Amino acid sequence: MATYLDFEENIKSIEDDIIVAKTKADEYAVTILEKKLTEEVEKTYSNLSDFQKLKLARHPDRPYALDYIRGLMTNAHEIHGDRHLADDAAIVCYLGYIGDVKCVVIGEQKGRGVKNKIKRNFGMPNPEGYRKALRAAKMAEKFNLPILFLVDTPGAYPGIGAEERSQSEAIARNLFELSDMDTTIISVVIGEGGSGGALAISIGDRLAMMRYSVYSVISPEGCASILWKDQSMVETATKALKITSSDLKAAELIDDVIEEPLIGAHRNKEDAIKALGDYFIAKVAEIKPLSKDEKYEARYQRLMALGSFD
DSSP: OOOOOGGGHHHHHHHHHHHHHHHTTOHHHHHHHHHHHHHHHHHHHTTOOHHHHHHHHTOTTSOOHHHHHHHHEEEEEEEOOOSSSOOOTTEEEEEEEETTEEEEEEEEOOOSSHHHHHHTGGGOOOHHHHHHHHHHHHHHHHTTOOEEEEEEESOSOOOHHHHHTTHHHHHHHHHHHHHTOSSOEEEEEEEEEEHHHHHTTOOSSEEEEETTOEEESSOHHHHHHHHTSOGGGHHHHHHHHTOBHHHHHHTTSSSEEEOOOTTOTTTOHHHHHHHHHHHHHHHHHHHTTSOHHHHHHHHHHHHHTTTOOO
């Protein structure tokens, strides 16, 4: 059963009417209602606020990393464990093919349903998760395979155990190692890119965002709590943080925006998955002809340009 957000109520009403019309075999009514639905979708989604885009990024029906992996990859084999402590289920790693491109896909997985959310720690990796991601990335480098990172986390897990096992060092190690890795790295924010937990797998040759994803240094709730000590200011904080794909593209903090369906990836998963796959294949083909020195120089210039302003 589909989940509708508050601003999608008109869409829900029209879709319910279409179901009734189809039940009655009233083709004329279906045609009229489908036209009305198209107009309502365009009207609703063409005028979204930043806060509404945040809600879409967190939508429970939005495709997660494993949805993209299962929809894109063939002959896929999962890579487990960090070879030091554990196999963190909040990070998933797969070796396989996207189209004709042999690659490694590493993603943050939130999980669906209570049991699976707990298993995946709500998409918040522990240090061993980031170490597993780095191990898989180094394997990709060894065999000269491109890497696709799928970013979707509210942040790295902030628990006592994670801090005892050096959460900050694990994230910093990823930033250091990935920035100097000799293979093509494409990172895509597919939902919620939160803080260092997202940054740890965002370093590479290209950083893109799905149309309705968000990417921020802190959650709007955390920002509202710190600046105003008032959770009613979350919407204001969301707008002030400039966390949407369009804002970050305008600020040149990301390279590209992947145009998922206007109605959102949660309503049209197949087209969203295809759009991401096409983007990955195109960018790998774009970067592949570059020499090692050219690739390193382009990556260096891209990373050094972050944060520059007039």
